[in-house]
Amino acid sequence: MTTLTQHAQRRETSKADKLGSKAFNRLAATCLTLSALIWLVPFAWSVITSFRPAEEITANPVAIWSDNYTFDAYTSAFKLNSIGWWYLNSFLISTLAVVFTVVVCSLIAFGLAHLRFKGKGALTVLILAGLMVPMEALVLPQFIEFRSLGLLGTYWALILPATASPVAVFVFRSFLKGIPEPLIEAARIDGASWWRIYRQICMPLCRPAVSAVAIFTFITTWNAFLWPLLVLTQTKSQTIPVGLSGLLGATGVNQAEVLASAVLGLLPLLVVFLVAQRQIVQGVASTGIK
């Protein structure tokens, strides 16, 4: 008898609970969708405004409606500023940084993962310690060093420091360690050199790590601000973020133009993001790269 009532009671509560949880889920969905839409406002608003004619914006700055949307702001953004140059600089620097980082970091990671050599332990600790170094705090000595090397104002000043990335080494290393040792042993016994094993066995298997490191290097190099601000002082040699930052408070540029430039600055990254969403999200989740 008692068990029966208990049973009935439990069924009752679990039903009530299911209802409660359904309501909770609905609440969660509503809250979240609402905040997601709010989160999209800055993007949406800047894109829409950048297509509105300047006079309309002056008359009514926050309206989203326009009878005559126009590309004017984009064409004049290209004409007035050196935005074309900035694009070119950013693309070249980011692409070269990606290539160098992938090659250099995967090489040492391969050594650390599959070769036994003297000093490997110390090397690992040294690179691990590099994770602790806040690069933002080192711009001054870095600047002085680059000046004495004669590298200021060159692409190399932006590419080379990005290349020595401890995080990339550890991403490659953990991935390479997943390649079974017997596979490599077998190749060794067949007489393959370490270089061949790296090139023809490990790197092809390592493609996900390569794309993760490539995407992250591209994003961080493209977005870098403080260091390029110091190193590239001529207008035409600047990167997108540095060039754009100068538009704020500059006279003679209107709101549509500034917002069009901002949109142009973030567009390539939005494309990268949309194409490589899954890898980016997984990369963040598994490494916590910040």
Next chain:
Amino acid sequence: MTTTTAAPAPGIARVETTTVETSGRDNKAGWLFSTPFLLLYALFLIGPVVLGLIISFFNTATVKSDLGRFVAFENYADVLGSLDFWKSMWHSTLFTLLTVPFLVVLPLLAAVFASRISRNQWLYRIAFFAPYVVPSASVCLIFAFMYAPEVGLFAKAFGAVGLPAPDFLGSTNGAWFAVTMLTVWWTFGFNFVLYTAALQEIPEETYEAAAIDGATPWQQLRSITVPLLRPTISLVLMLQILASLKVFDQIFILLQGGPNLSTRPVIQYIYDTGFTTYRGGYAAAATMVYFVILVAVSAVWMIATRRRGADA
């Protein structure tokens, strides 16, 4: 850190025999593979740390190529006695205090909510995470107009609920509000992704069992989700504190550290003393003090988590 670690290679004994005969060649190959990275690493990471330490003991002027006069700890004494340095240090700390609660708690809530919903995941990912990948300059340009007095979106929003809008870019309080909002919008997604990944690790059955026992969603959250997420929460907290202490871009682009340097963070202080007034040695000493503070923060965290790990 949740770095993916591969399982140790099986059969250590077997490997041992081959090592003996090939170790000489492996040695050379190992160093050859490491050399390109090590050169760059020595030049661009270790180099600046060492150079910064050296310069901090000299009266170096950033515009000249020589080191200047050896002044021992004079720069350090100056930095530690400088009101402006401590003000900027306080601004970075204040920024950390303002942003960390939002960026640790709100993404957690959002991730918990998102984990209970199967639809629209793509929307949340794009809305919350896309801002994180775009450059700070673009974000600042967009927000500068949203913060515009009287005509900007924020002023209108305040007006709509009948509140007087603060002067976002012209007053100190308004500026902190502006920079905090911008940063929360911009970097929210990073922590959201970390939490989402951790939530996916919690097995569905745990919740089902709790639901059968009659636990409400709120109880489930309190007694399952939060305890199981504790390591992730502390990781996010730590990464966020370090990231916030390194703030520079937003405050510099949006406000130039103003009004009246009342929001200038410590990195901008180093930048100003090193590159505007050219006091290289002094700025290097400030760098080192700041550097030690950052390392100390992470060391405290590492000791704390290790101790907790030992207790558990």
